[in-house]
Amino acid sequence: MARVRIxxxxxxxxxxxxxxxxxxxEGIRRHGSISGAARELGMxxxxxxxxxxxxxxxxxxxxxxxxxxxRAGGGASVTALGEELIERFHAMExxxxxxxxxxxxxxxxxxxxxxx
Amino acid sequence: MARVRIxxxxxxxxxxxxxxxxxxxEGIRRHGSISGAARELGMxxxxxxxxxxxxxxxxxxxxxxxxxxxRAGGGASVTALGEELIERFHAMExxxxxxxxxxxxxxxxxxxxxxx
Numbered sequence: 534m535a536r537v538r539i540x541x542x543x544x545x546x547x548x549x550x551x552x553x554x555x556x557x558x559e560g561i562r563r564h565g566s567i568s569g570a571a572r573e574l575g576m577x578x579x580x581x582x583x584x585x586x587x588x589x590x591x592x593x594x595x596x597x598x599x600x601x602x603x604r605a606g607g608g609a610s611v612t613a614l615g616e617e618l619i620e621r622f623h624a625m626e627x628x629x630x631x632x633x634x635x636x637x638x639x640x641x642x643x644x645x646x647x648x649x
Numbered sequence: 650m651a652r653v654r655i656x657x658x659x660x661x662x663x664x665x666x667x668x669x670x671x672x673x674x675e676g677i678r679r680h681g682s683i684s685g686a687a688r689e690l691g692m693x694x695x696x697x698x699x700x701x702x703x704x705x706x707x708x709x710x711x712x713x714x715x716x717x718x719x720r721a722g723g724g725a726s727v728t729a730l731g732e733e734l735i736e737r738f739h740a741m742e743x744x745x746x747x748x749x750x751x752x753x754x755x756x757x758x759x760x761x762x763x764x765x
Contacts, residue, residue, distance in 0.1 A: 538658065539656075540655075542754060543760055550756075560679070592760060643733075644708060
């Protein structure tokens with residue numbers, strides 16, 4: 534079955550909000566740290582950090598907050614805005630999937646037998 | 650203003666149909682050749698050829714037909730299925746843009762001032 538993915542481009546610089554960043558936010562929520570999320574997603578810490586930094590640069594308020602040092606040795610948490618982004622992205626994905634259903638079915642009917 | 654892009658993934662192999670391939674098809678229609686389209690899009694001929702091949706492999710019928718040799722020295726044309734893909738993709742983009750409008754406005758309101 535055909536699938537559709539969405540990418541949102543924000544601000545003058547066209548910061549991308551897509552599945553990858555949303556999965557990273559969900560990982561941070563689960564692990565309480567960027568490094569834990571990066572590990573789970575098989576992503577270099579540096580890359581994960583840059584994705585978080587890109588989100589924090591794009592929006593008016595932070596999307597992820599980091600605490601350095603202390604007993605817990607740092608850690609990161611998803612803010613209210615970050616939670617809103619996660620929820621909104623999934624709502625958008627669902628809206629798109631249902632709005633596209635007829636088109637995706639029509640495309641599926643055109644796909645070669647060997648590819649099904 | 651926030652923008653949304655869509656990518657469609659087809660068949661077992663997840664062949665991508667996105668903006669890039671649709672622009673290539675439109676270029677082939679305009680120029681009557683893959684090389685002409687590639688030149689216009691600033692893309693290596695090899696890359697354009699692979700994109701066409703990927704589409705032709707994915708679907709039951711060809712999306713682009715090529716004529717080799719002859720007086721015109723080859724050339725390529727977009728088939729009826731190719732035309733359908735172009736039209737359908739634009740219809741999907743419009744559907745998504747209007748289905749997403751409320752979400753995109755809400756996201757825009759969260760974007761930092763300096764990024765607007």
